[in-house]
Amino acid sequence: MHDHRKLGRELDLFDTDPLMGAGLPYWLPDGAAVRHALEEYIRETERRAGYRHVYSPVLGKRELYEISGHWSHYSEDMFPPMDLGAEQVVLRPSLCPHHALIYRSRAHSYRELPLRMAELGGMYRSELSGVLGGLTRVRAIHLNDAHIFCTLEQAAEEARAALGLIGRAYAALGIRPARYRLSLPGAGGKYVADPGMWERAAALLTEVLDASGVPYESVEGEAAFYGPKIDVQIADAAGREATLSTVQVDFHQPERFDLHYIGPDGAKRRPVMVHRSIIGSMERAVAHLIELHGGAFPAWLAPVQLVVLPLSDAEAGRAAELVERAVAEGLRAELAGPEQGSLGARIRAARLVPYQAVIGAREAASGEVALRLRDGRRPDALPAAELLRRIGALVAARSLQLWEQEGELAIG
Numbered sequence: 001m002h003d004h005r006k007l008g009r010e011l012d013l014f015d016t017d018p019l020m021g022a023g024l025p026y027w028l029p030d031g032a033a034v035r036h037a038l039e040e041y042i043r044e045t046e047r048r049a050g051y052r053h054v055y056s057p058v059l060g061k062r063e064l065y066e067i068s069g070h071w072s073h074y075s076e077d078m079f080p081p082m083d084l085g086a087e088q089v090v091l092r093p094s095l096c097p098h099h100a101l102i103y104r105s106r107a108h109s110y111r112e113l114p115l116r117m118a119e120l121g122g123m124y125r126s127e128l129s130g131v132l133g134g135l136t137r138v139r140a141i142h143l144n145d146a147h148i149f150c151t152l153e154q155a156a157e158e159a160r161a162a163l164g165l166i167g168r169a170y171a172a173l174g175i176r177p178a179r180y181r182l183s184l185p186g187a188g189g190k191y192v193a194d195p196g197m198w199e200r201a202a203a204l205l206t207e208v209l210d211a212s213g214v215p216y217e218s219v220e221g222e223a224a225f226y227g228p229k230i231d232v233q234i235a236d237a238a239g240r241e242a243t244l245s246t247v248q249v250d251f252h253q254p255e256r257f258d259l260h261y262i263g264p265d266g267a268k269r270r271p272v273m274v275h276r277s278i279i280g281s282m283e284r285a286v287a288h289l290i291e292l293h294g295g296a297f298p299a300w301l302a303p304v305q306l307v308v309l310p311l312s313d314a315e316a317g318r319a320a321e322l323v324e325r326a327v328a329e330g331l332r333a334e335l336a337g338p339e340q341g342s343l344g345a346r347i348r349a350a351r352l353v354p355y356q357a358v359i360g361a362r363e364a365a366s367g368e369v370a371l372r373l374r375d376g377r378r379p380d381a382l383p384a385a386e387l388l389r390r391i392g393a394l395v396a397a398r399s400l401q402l403w404e405q406e407g408e409l410a411i412g
Helices: 004-010 029-048 062-068 070-077 096-104 152-173 195-212 252-256 282-293 313-328 343-349 361-366 384-396
Strands: 059-061 082-084 087-091 115-124 140-150 179-184 216-220 229-235 241-250 272-277 306-310 333-335 355-359 368-373 401-405 408-411
Touching: 004 282, 029 115, 029 152, 029 282, 059 062, 062 070, 062 087, 062 096, 062 252, 096 115, 096 140, 096 252, 096 272, 140 152, 140 282, 152 195, 152 229, 152 241, 152 272, 179 195, 195 229, 195 241, 241 252, 241 282, 252 272, 306 313, 306 343, 313 333, 313 355, 313 361, 313 384, 355 361, 361 368, 368 384, 384 401
Parallel strands: 179 216, 306 333, 306 355
Antiparallel strands: 059 087, 082 087, 115 140, 140 272, 179 229, 229 241, 241 272, 355 368, 401 408
16 A cells, blocks of 8 residues: 555655644655646646636635635634734635636626636645645645536536546546545434525436446435535545545525526526536645555656666766757656666666666667656667657656557557
8 A cells, every 4th residue: 555645755746834823734856846747737627628717815804705604604613813904815625616706707798608716826724734645635625616506497408417527537547536425414414404505406416427427325414514525535545535526516606696697688697506526636646646546646746757877978968968859749758867876776867767768888879769668668679759758748748657568558
């Protein structure tokens, strides 16, 4: 079993410092490269699916969260207010109130809907010290969040499409969901008191799950305070479950913020707000990927995708040229020269790098590269340009395949 806390520090992906505080990890360059690749993938996926991206501040007036319902239902998990002149501001516990205000700032026609608004933004939870750990439970969270403002008739299709995005992202990342859960309110919880709203939202999500054909179970006590949700559960090697992705239907906040659009008859109508997160927080997603792949990330996610190893100082110039070409073509490539040890030692040090390009005297003379794959296989030597083209194609496709050649598909 892999522990992301141990691996993350051994592989120089992330760390913590008591002066920064518990639950506030920082990302080292290799970890930041993984996170950045993941963020780029999510933004591109959302853009292709018709989402428009926004930025919103991590602070908000206390009044904002009183309107949204967070203050009365969720304040125990929020950081205390800070006095700012005559006002009080708080670190936001979620992004949805900010997106509701962005929607409200402009008039909208039914012709604009569904309006899909996405942000990869920071939010903050006042977690108790005893539950903090690694990247899975933190106080500063960077969430892949989005809110879809749509008509009631569009809500089921938008929620179904969000489930489709989650499935495609899991396929690209090598993640297998443990189960799908319809999370409903339970007895004694702090939930918005509107039975009719809960029934409509739960019926809509049940329709979505049934139409999607995924097996699911209904669980009471796991809903958000403002509505039911579909939770996509993942499990670690020990079988411990966590929620990674969610799809939620919200009738509550559109009413609280008096959101509306102009219908075809010219009258004001209330939109439905569909909340969805494809991969949840960057922190939890990367923690799961570290443990899932043991640090041997798919090539498109790997901190270093190609390491170039000249056999001796005589080939160092050609090796440096290859690294420069690889970087210019968008690959994360590094040079590991003889000053770092024997070829065997350098290969062992780069054991998690998907592609190792060895250049000896023969390769330097011919312009070819001897390639070693992370799994130990050695494809035929290739011209440098062809090598970069093939690696670039697999990376651009965000493939889980480490190499592809006639008659063989390899998984890295």
